[in-house]
Amino acid sequence: MSQTFAEKILAKKAGLDYTVPGQIVEIKPDVILSHDNTAPIYGLFQRMGGEKVFDPDMHSIIIDHASPAPSTKHAENHRIIREFVKEQGIKEFYDVGRGICHQILVESGLALPGEVVLGSDSHTPHAGVMGAFAAGIGRTEMASIWAIGELWLRVPESLKITVTGELGEGVTSKDLALTIIGDLKSDAAIYMSVEWHGEAIQALPLSQRATLTNLMAEMGAKNSFIPPDKKVFRFLKDRARRDYEAVYPDDDAKYTREVKYDGGSIEPVVACPHTVDNVKPLSEIRGTHIDQAFLGTCTNGRLDDLAAAAAVLEGKKIADGRRMIIIPASEAIYLAALQAGYLETFLKAGAVIESPGCGPCMGNHMGVPAVGEVSISTANRNFRGRMGTKESEVYLASPAVVAASAVAGVIESPANL
Amino acid sequence: MADIQGKVWKYGDNVNTDVIFPGKYTYTVSEPAEMPKYALEDLDPEFAGAVQAGDVIVGGTNWGCGSSREQAVVCLSEAKLGAIIARSFARIYYRNCLNNALPAIVCPEAVDAIENGEKVTIDLENGIISCQAGEFSFPPLPEAVMEIFNAGGLIPYTKKRLVESN
Numbered sequence: 001m002s003q004t005f006a007e008k009i010l011a012k013k014a015g016l017d018y019t020v021p022g023q024i025v026e027i028k029p030d031v032i033l034s035h036d037n038t039a040p041i042y043g044l045f046q047r048m049g050g051e052k053v054f055d056p057d058m059h060s061i062i063i064d065h066a067s068p069a070p071s072t073k074h075a076e077n078h079r080i081i082r083e084f085v086k087e088q089g090i091k092e093f094y095d096v097g098r099g100i101c102h103q104i105l106v107e108s109g110l111a112l113p114g115e116v117v118l119g120s121d122s123h124t125p126h127a128g129v130m131g132a133f134a135a136g137i138g139r140t141e142m143a144s145i146w147a148i149g150e151l152w153l154r155v156p157e158s159l160k161i162t163v164t165g166e167l168g169e170g171v172t173s174k175d176l177a178l179t180i181i182g183d184l185k186s187d188a189a190i191y192m193s194v195e196w197h198g199e200a201i202q203a204l205p206l207s208q209r210a211t212l213t214n215l216m217a218e219m220g221a222k223n224s225f226i227p228p229d230k231k232v233f234r235f236l237k238d239r240a241r242r243d244y245e246a247v248y249p250d251d252d253a254k255y256t257r258e259v260k261y262d263g264g265s266i267e268p269v270v271a272c273p274h275t276v277d278n279v280k281p282l283s284e285i286r287g288t289h290i291d292q293a294f295l296g297t298c299t300n301g302r303l304d305d306l307a308a309a310a311a312v313l314e315g316k317k318i319a320d321g322r323r324m325i326i327i328p329a330s331e332a333i334y335l336a337a338l339q340a341g342y343l344e345t346f347l348k349a350g351a352v353i354e355s356p357g358c359g360p361c362m363g364n365h366m367g368v369p370a371v372g373e374v375s376i377s378t379a380n381r382n383f384r385g386r387m388g389t390k391e392s393e394v395y396l397a398s399p400a401v402v403a404a405s406a407v408a409g410v411i412e413s414p415a416n417l
Numbered sequence: 418m419a420d421i422q423g424k425v426w427k428y429g430d431n432v433n434t435d436v437i438f439p440g441k442y443t444y445t446v447s448e449p450a451e452m453p454k455y456a457l458e459d460l461d462p463e464f465a466g467a468v469q470a471g472d473v474i475v476g477g478t479n480w481g482c483g484s485s486r487e488q489a490v491v492c493l494s495e496a497k498l499g500a501i502i503a504r505s506f507a508r509i510y511y512r513n514c515l516n517n518a519l520p521a522i523v524c525p526e527a528v529d530a531i532e533n534g535e536k537v538t539i540d541l542e543n544g545i546i547s548c549q550a551g552e553f554s555f556p557p558l559p560e561a562v563m564e565i566f567n568a569g570g571l572i573p574y575t576k577k578r579l580v581e582s583n
Contacts, residue, residue, distance in 0.1 A: 024561040040447055048575040066444055073445050122485040122509060138513035139487040144575040148582070152561055186431055187479035191508045220482060222508055275431060362440040362484070383435040383483055385459045390436075 002250035004158035005225045006193035009133045009247045013116055021157040021256070028150045031110055031132075032058050033119030035101045036065040037139055039080040041120060044143035053088050054149035060110050061085055062094040062101035067357040069096070070365035099330025099356045102126035102214065102298040106206075107330055109239035113228040113246035118142070118151065123298055123380065125194075125221055128213040129206060130236070131228030131246050133193075136217065156193040156222045157256035158249075163200035165263040170415060172308075173208040174300060174378070174398040176200075177215040178269050180261065182279025190220035192256065195249060197227070200263030206231055207302040214299050215380055218276040268413060270376075271396035274384040282401060285411050290395070291373040293318075293406035295351075296327030297361050300378035300399050303333050303340075309403035310342040312414045313349040319409030324351040325367040327359040351406070363388030376405045420538050421499035421520065423471035425548075426464060427533035430477035434510065436460040437481065437489040452492035470497035473539065475531050477503065481510025487517070494519040500539050502546065504528045515562055518570035522546070527553040 001018045011018050014025040038061050069075035085093040094104050105111040105127050113131030120142040127134035145151050194216045209226050216224035228246045268282040295309050318324045326346050328334040337343050359366040361379045368388035369375050375394045382394035404414040436459040457464040480503035490513040500520035514521035530550035538547040546553045568574035
């Protein structure tokens with residue numbers, strides 16, 4: 001029986017020959033991810049009567065959401081996590097400043113082809129860039145996995161996105177993902193598995209592919225998958241923590257919906273306040289006032305994102321009265337950006353560089369906007385109130401556009417600087 | 418199981434978790450009993466002070482989209498909300514509802530018919546919503562999920578399983 005990626009991998013994990021959409025299966029994930037919410041999950045685990053976790057080696061715990069601690073309350077949360085990790089013998093623990101959880105899973109060879117990753121974070125589908133089945137779950141169900149090692153999953157319907165040709169000059173995977181979310185709308189993939197196919201996807205470097213799987217959370221997807229190829233296998237050489245076996249959909253698998261895009265038709269776009277599917281061509285939005293530009297996050301805080309911004313900022317200055325916040329997605333990226341000279345370019349341009357983590361993305365700290373202010377950001381979400389106050393606006397764009405806007409003081413294309 | 422009965426609070430499409438329970442509280446408000454105070458703070462400031470046990474939220478498509486934060490469900494289940502009826506739910510939000518034994522009902526016809534502020538009755542076992550415009554039926558929960566729901570949520574369910582496995 002021909003199967004999609006989701007149907008096939010969930011069958012394999014459940015010990016079945018095949019599964020069909022809507023079927024409920026109980027499976028043991030290979031990797032479970034929790035971040036700053038590890039402490040509250042620990043509380044739920046104890047309420048369930050849990051003492052020792054089912055398997056400490058399943059856990060990956062990363063402190064990233066409010067890291068380093070912006071308040072005593074946050075610091076107390078971190079303290080509980082460190083105690084928990086020690087007490088349970090959890091080895092994969094990444095303390096403050098090491099990076100954003102989704103980037104760490106990929107970079108540390110923890111998210112692998114043909115494996116199942118469940119995370120108590122909505123952007124867990126990110127790990128599908130490595131060919132894993134990766135889905136976000138809630139805190140209580142995470143606590144339940146800690147206790148009994150497994151969880152019920154509904155086999156999702158699948159959406160196949162094929163992108164032919166190649167992306168044009170100055171067009172990034174951020175523009176591609178936002179264009180698709182704008183066209184199909186934010187509820188198009190609720191409870192679905194989104195697969196990415198076509199030569200335009202294969203041509204992208206892994207960091208750009210990760211932007212696609214990451215952003216599918218904004219279309220409601222359960223998981224998002226890019227068929228692992230040589231680029232993935234080469235990246236995992238000397239990095240993968242275990243042997244793995246990739247799983248691929250069958251060529252004649254049945255998809256609930258299939259959409260096709262020509263990569264060459266995609267143009268730079270911006271997601272406007274206050275929903276990710278409110279997408280407009282950059283050419284229409286140019287000139288919109290901004291107060292702050294934010295480059296970073298699990299969506300676009302990788303080395304090539306920083307490189308794109310550095311190319312724009314080289315020899316230029318952030319506009320008067322504006323601020324630019326830059327946060328590399330991990331310690332490794334921070335170091336590589338330092339060695340490549342990008343950090344010097346950023347500092348000379350007047351930007352502020354902060355330690356790896358989520359930063360102001362969800363309004364915790366490190367540069368939240370004031371009432372009435374406008375931000376342009378490389379993040380994945382622009383909901384009202386997202387960055388801390390509902391009386392502010394957030395535009396989402398690619399790293400080069402965010403950098404160009406910081407220089408211009410208004411939303412601007414790098415080509416027009 | 419007794420019927421759910423209460424007043425309707427009706428909202429629109431794509432209501433996200435940032436307006437249901439703002440992100441800035443996610444690591445500062447940790448007691449479930451404290452969470453109802455902030456429920457829907459950025460969507461409807463009157464809700465938290467006026468919601469009564471058994472009341473029903475009626476939403477449009479994609480209710481609860483955005484972050485996986487479970488507080489966006491707990492702030493409502495702790496307020497003893499009776500149910501949420503929507504045209505569709507964001508996936509993690511839907512799972513969080515069931516795992517916290519808060520009925521999440523997909524019924525687009527009822528969403529169209531129900532007016533803000535009216536009284537509705539929901540018979541969960543038989544899948545029937547009664548409102549001024551008439552009766553609407555919805556499919557029951559899958560069996561595997563009903564087990565968790567009937568145990569009172571995933572916490573008591575897992576507790577039971579842990580005891581059984583020891």
